[in-house]
Amino acid sequence: MVSSPQPEVVAHSKQAAGPLLSIRKVAKSFGQHNVLRDISLDIAEGEFLTILGESGSGKTTLLRIIAGFESATSGEIWMGGERLDPLPPYRRRVNTVFQNYALFPHLTVEQNVGYGLRIAKLPKDEIASRVEQALTLMKLTAYAQYKPSRISGGQQQRVALARALVNRPRMLLLDEPLSALDANLRRQMQVELKSLQREVGISFVFVTHDQEEAMVMSDRIALLRLGELEQVASPREIYSHPATAYTAQFIGHTNLLRGEVKDGVARCGSLSWRTGLRDGPGLFSLRPENVRIGTGTTDGVAVRFRGRMLRQAFHGATELLQIECADGLVLSVRAASRQSWQGELELEFSPADAVPVRESQERN
Amino acid sequence: MSSGGPVRGSRWLPCHSIAVFAFLYLPIVTLIVYSFNGTGVGGFPPRNLTLGWYRVLFADEAIWASVVNSLLVAAAAVVIALTFGIPAALALDRADFPGKVLFRRLVLLPLILPGIITGLSLLMLFRAVEVRLSLTTIILGHGTALISVATTEVFAGLQKLDRAQEEASLDLGANYWQTFLRVTLPNLRLSIIGAALLIFTLSMDEIAVSFFLIGRDNTLPLEIWGRLRRGITPEINAVSSIIFIFSLAAIVAWYRLRAQAEGQPEIAAELVETAAQGERA
Amino acid sequence: MFSRAYRAAITLPPLLWVAIFLLIPYLLLFCYSFWSVSPSQEIVHSWTLGNYNELLTKRVYLQTLFRSMWIAARVTILSLLLGYPLAYYLSFHAGKRKDLLYQLVIIPLWVSYLVRAYAWKTILGSDGVLNTLLQYVHLTKQPLEFLLYSPFAVVLTLTHIYTSFTFLPIYASLEHVPRNLVEASHDLGASPFQTFWRVIFPLSIPGVLAGATFAFVLSLGDFLAPLLLGGPSGIMISNIVVSLFGAAYNWPLGAAISLCMLVLVITLLFFSERLEKKWSFR
Numbered sequence: 001m002v003s004s005p006q007p008e009v010v011a012h013s014k015q016a017a018g019p020l021l022s023i024r025k026v027a028k029s030f031g032q033h034n035v036l037r038d039i040s041l042d043i044a045e046g047e048f049l050t051i052l053g054e055s056g057s058g059k060t061t062l063l064r065i066i067a068g069f070e071s072a073t074s075g076e077i078w079m080g081g082e083r084l085d086p087l088p089p090y091r092r093r094v095n096t097v098f099q100n101y102a103l104f105p106h107l108t109v110e111q112n113v114g115y116g117l118r119i120a121k122l123p124k125d126e127i128a129s130r131v132e133q134a135l136t137l138m139k140l141t142a143y144a145q146y147k148p149s150r151i152s153g154g155q156q157q158r159v160a161l162a163r164a165l166v167n168r169p170r171m172l173l174l175d176e177p178l179s180a181l182d183a184n185l186r187r188q189m190q191v192e193l194k195s196l197q198r199e200v201g202i203s204f205v206f207v208t209h210d211q212e213e214a215m216v217m218s219d220r221i222a223l224l225r226l227g228e229l230e231q232v233a234s235p236r237e238i239y240s241h242p243a244t245a246y247t248a249q250f251i252g253h254t255n256l257l258r259g260e261v262k263d264g265v266a267r268c269g270s271l272s273w274r275t276g277l278r279d280g281p282g283l284f285s286l287r288p289e290n291v292r293i294g295t296g297t298t299d300g301v302a303v304r305f306r307g308r309m310l311r312q313a314f315h316g317a318t319e320l321l322q323i324e325c326a327d328g329l330v331l332s333v334r335a336a337s338r339q340s341w342q343g344e345l346e347l348e349f350s351p352a353d354a355v356p357v358r359e360s361q362e363r364n
Numbered sequence: 365m366s367s368g369g370p371v372r373g374s375r376w377l378p379c380h381s382i383a384v385f386a387f388l389y390l391p392i393v394t395l396i397v398y399s400f401n402g403t404g405v406g407g408f409p410p411r412n413l414t415l416g417w418y419r420v421l422f423a424d425e426a427i428w429a430s431v432v433n434s435l436l437v438a439a440a441a442v443v444i445a446l447t448f449g450i451p452a453a454l455a456l457d458r459a460d461f462p463g464k465v466l467f468r469r470l471v472l473l474p475l476i477l478p479g480i481i482t483g484l485s486l487l488m489l490f491r492a493v494e495v496r497l498s499l500t501t502i503i504l505g506h507g508t509a510l511i512s513v514a515t516t517e518v519f520a521g522l523q524k525l526d527r528a529q530e531e532a533s534l535d536l537g538a539n540y541w542q543t544f545l546r547v548t549l550p551n552l553r554l555s556i557i558g559a560a561l562l563i564f565t566l567s568m569d570e571i572a573v574s575f576f577l578i579g580r581d582n583t584l585p586l587e588i589w590g591r592l593r594r595g596i597t598p599e600i601n602a603v604s605s606i607i608f609i610f611s612l613a614a615i616v617a618w619y620r621l622r623a624q625a626e627g628q629p630e631i632a633a634e635l636v637e638t639a640a641q642g643e644r645a
Numbered sequence: 646m647f648s649r650a651y652r653a654a655i656t657l658p659p660l661l662w663v664a665i666f667l668l669i670p671y672l673l674l675f676c677y678s679f680w681s682v683s684p685s686q687e688i689v690h691s692w693t694l695g696n697y698n699e700l701l702t703k704r705v706y707l708q709t710l711f712r713s714m715w716i717a718a719r720v721t722i723l724s725l726l727l728g729y730p731l732a733y734y735l736s737f738h739a740g741k742r743k744d745l746l747y748q749l750v751i752i753p754l755w756v757s758y759l760v761r762a763y764a765w766k767t768i769l770g771s772d773g774v775l776n777t778l779l780q781y782v783h784l785t786k787q788p789l790e791f792l793l794y795s796p797f798a799v800v801l802t803l804t805h806i807y808t809s810f811t812f813l814p815i816y817a818s819l820e821h822v823p824r825n826l827v828e829a830s831h832d833l834g835a836s837p838f839q840t841f842w843r844v845i846f847p848l849s850i851p852g853v854l855a856g857a858t859f860a861f862v863l864s865l866g867d868f869l870a871p872l873l874l875g876g877p878s879g880i881m882i883s884n885i886v887v888s889l890f891g892a893a894y895n896w897p898l899g900a901a902i903s904l905c906m907l908v909l910v911i912t913l914l915f916f917s918e919r920l921e922k923k924w925s926f927r
Contacts, residue, residue: 067828068831069828089828089831089832090834090835090836094832095833098825098828098829102823102829104844105848105926106844106847106924115833115835115843119834119835119839147926149926164832164833377730378734378738380730380731381731381746384730384731385750387808388809391761391764391768391805392753392756392760394764394768395763395764395767409781447658451655451659452659452663455652455656455659459655461652467660470667470668471659476862476863476914477862477866477910478866478906478910480886481903481907482667484674484886484890484900484903485673486670487890488900489665489673492673504666508666508667540650540651565755568757569757569758571758571759575887585757585759588759600763601767604757604764607756607760608760611752611755612752612756614755615748615751615752616748623744
């Protein structure tokens, strides 16, 4: 559909050293309720950024502010060197894919997709050819004359995508577009959306509460908690080096070990290991897959300990075991399937896998 | 709904709305004001403000007789309309029978058909079976015309009814009658009361059907109508103002009822929506 | 799901009532329209097309019918012009006051029709409020005669009655327009006016059709307003029917006119419903 990006987009990415979208100290309150506090975030050209968070975190509000359906209480948004926030939605070069698709029920698929182009008063043949390209890209050509009520949820979602992308926006906003789909279709669409973004080459800002989805699709994840950014990093980075306890627990499973660091030794309950951290209270994130059963390694610095099997849960590819340690601490341990464990076990992990994390800030 | 992205409405819209409200209310307000006017129905500005016309009204026996008649007729009409309208709504909602489509059309026809047609066709019926015209025939006429109101209101209430409740009742051992009495009817309570209020009010104001079926006793609208033929007196303004007050009370009551029935789920739905959009609590 | 006794209980009583008090009377209406009245004021039960012949040949009937339809058309258009923007304002711009304003629109509906028609009579008369007001502020010297006892008065009064009627279904259909469609339209570059014209209005057409049908049919068959306010030039078809059942004693002719009105109404309803379905997207 878009074989080459529009000239001005190309010019921008070549000349402008800065980000495509710059959110500067944006805050939003509804009455007394502070939904967003002091958000500053830059979004680069051509990147796939996911805003991840629980309900109530403010993620949808942030997206709506970028789209123009809400105005920020304070702060600014800049796009390509100009201020975006004073503009109404119909003057922003940004398009949205809505959570329930928001397709116009009285228009056919073809008319839905061409809506923005007709508003822009483009010549009829250009509209026709661009719409046809978009429909082909989204594999919707067969449904062009159908009304939205006659096509499936997955197809409606493609129409919503086509309708947004056909306008060649500088950035595409997606508000939990996959949440209405069932699990298998969802996984399939995740892969498709990712390759679509690569092909089209524009920035996608994706909102979701599903951390697995975020990890699969994103170049970067912006984790939002109670209106503030908890961490912004690539999926691998945020997974292996979570900054806070909340991040560690929200993204993937983890064990939180609480203890103390003194004289170069971290002590959490009955577990201890050498560390270069300064003295003080210690909080560590230990992923279940990093705890190994048996003491097979010859790794000298591994932390070895004993534990008793409490529960084992089958998760298809892996087993998740609950192990009780000497001092009553219960750890989750991930093991390969096809075996069942009983009784007392020998376990170990590398100190490097006990990632130090911060306590999350209290917010009111 | 968006709480305020930078999209504004235009200014003429609220002005137009104010103008329409003025148009809707000015005649009524004028009527009330002039019911206190000492010098009669017309003339601007109103002078000699007085309660005299209300005094005349309260002494007017014919009017009171017609009020009593109207109340009787309205009450009876409510009974008839509900007795036949509730089963009709149930039948339309749940049962399949031959002639259902014709039945539905017939039941709802009096709503949109000019009242005089319903009135005069009933007149023909009574003439054919040689029944004398009286309050009874008026009652039968009102009941027939207003069954459609009962049916529509109760039908709407049935749509909101959760079928699972009735199924649960059957599952727990109650038969259809018990389920109807213990589950269906209580859930329809608000629809039925709302319908009753509406039917009562419409009956009190009914002229078209009553016109043809009247015997010796007048209903209130027909009594007023008779006087209007003979000439206008401000006494009529007075009675009109009182009718307005009662209508107002009825509609406020009806609205409160509605809000009670729809309010909870409606408010809840709104909360869910705003929660999804703005992420409030 | 239901037992036969239950089904019988809910279908038979209303069916019986409707058969006795609606179906049979309409059938009688049908029969009467083919009978005639003798000079001695007796109903002659021999079948004839005389009444219909009279309706088609005597000019007064068709004239009155067309005048009634013209009045009804004006009332419908005016009610829509008043009612639609009001409904739109309440639905999309009224915010917190929506509920209260809605109640305010409904209240006049509940006030007696007779009262409201009477109110206009007192306002529009040559000694009425409007004329004396205009003279009081020296805008006119003489009372304006056309205000009362004219089609103008009938149109004005009926518009007053039916604006709230047209408001209701339009408001309901506007409320059903999902708000995210409005946002999607803005998102795709359409201004608020373009959004109204391309998205909101098309989706509200069923409501407009329902309101218009209601207003048209009910004004067409109205007899009270013309009788109170219409004067000789404002007579409508229902007035003729009423007099045929009264002083001008000719039930069969009255029945014939009524049957024609019945058929007209049913036809209008039929087409209106078809159109509504065509414009309804669920």
